[in-house]
Amino acid sequence: MQTDLYKHKGMRRALVSQLRQKGIKDERVLAAIEAVPRHFFFDKAFLEQAYQDKAFPIGEGQTISQPYTVAFQSELLQLKPTDKVLEIGTGSGYQCCVLLQITPHVYTIEYKKALYEKAVKFFKTYGLHPHTFHGDGSEGLPRHAPYDKIIVTAGAPGVPKSLVKQLTLGGILVIPVGGEKSQKMLRITRKGENEFTKEEFSNFKFVPLLGKSGWDAETM
Numbered sequence: 001m002q003t004d005l006y007k008h009k010g011m012r013r014a015l016v017s018q019l020r021q022k023g024i025k026d027e028r029v030l031a032a033i034e035a036v037p038r039h040f041f042f043d044k045a046f047l048e049q050a051y052q053d054k055a056f057p058i059g060e061g062q063t064i065s066q067p068y069t070v071a072f073q074s075e076l077l078q079l080k081p082t083d084k085v086l087e088i089g090t091g092s093g094y095q096c097c098v099l100l101q102i103t104p105h106v107y108t109i110e111y112k113k114a115l116y117e118k119a120v121k122f123f124k125t126y127g128l129h130p131h132t133f134h135g136d137g138s139e140g141l142p143r144h145a146p147y148d149k150i151i152v153t154a155g156a157p158g159v160p161k162s163l164v165k166q167l168t169l170g171g172i173l174v175i176p177v178g179g180e181k182s183q184k185m186l187r188i189t190r191k192g193e194n195e196f197t198k199e200e201f202s203n204f205k206f207v208p209l210l211g212k213s214g215w216d217a218e219t220m
């Protein structure tokens with residue numbers, strides 16, 4: 001268990017002001033990033049890196065997303081305190097902690113066993129209670145659907161049909177879609193039973209979404 005000191009809070013305030021300068025406006029999201037000690041996800045030797053606006057390796061070939069990316073995706077979700085949210089790609093658990101600052105109803109699924117176990121341990125250590133799942137989330141988590149919001153934190157080759165079907169009416173899916181090198185951020189909103197709108201935003205670089213509706217069927 002690590003401690004959150006005054007100096008860390010100062011580093012987070014500086015990070016939040018950078019995110020504001022980069023265009024993030026949602027006050028709930030900014031407050032959440034200011035509240036979550038990102039250095040808890042890092043080895044003590046990497047304190048400086050924890051509060052830089054950069055992605056960082058977390059093992060198993062995966063990364064903790066860049067704070068700007070976490071903020072951007074979270075803002076697109078238009079999160080409310082009553083939302084039931086599904087996150088695909090728990091990874092380090094950082095994005096999940098940001099979501100938990102805004103709503104207690106968070107479901108998160110991770111494909112890689114080692115990362116899943118590490119994240120579960122982390123949540124337990126810090127007394128956090130997302131609903132955690134191990135498995136292929138590329139087709140969502142149908143048994144707990146529908147969700148008001150779905151966030152995919154790995155790059156997908158396309159928008160899986162099964163995912164949009166797990167949205168409530170008015171629900172929002174935020175998913176990076178594209179090739180291996182770069183993905184366009186998409187926001188899909190469910191307007192009716194079979195009616196969806198699609199908005200496109202800027203390009204990002206995510207690790208690939210694995211599994212059935214992802215890039216391959218790598219072993220867990």
Ligand code: SAH
Binds near residue numbers: 063065095136207
């Ligand atoms: N949200 C994470 C980002 C981690 S990177 C964070 O804040 O740290 C993306 C994660 O998606 C990786 O951990 C990867 O293992 C996971 N992933 C990839 N394909 C997946 C799938 N089909 N189902 C669930 N998780 C997946």
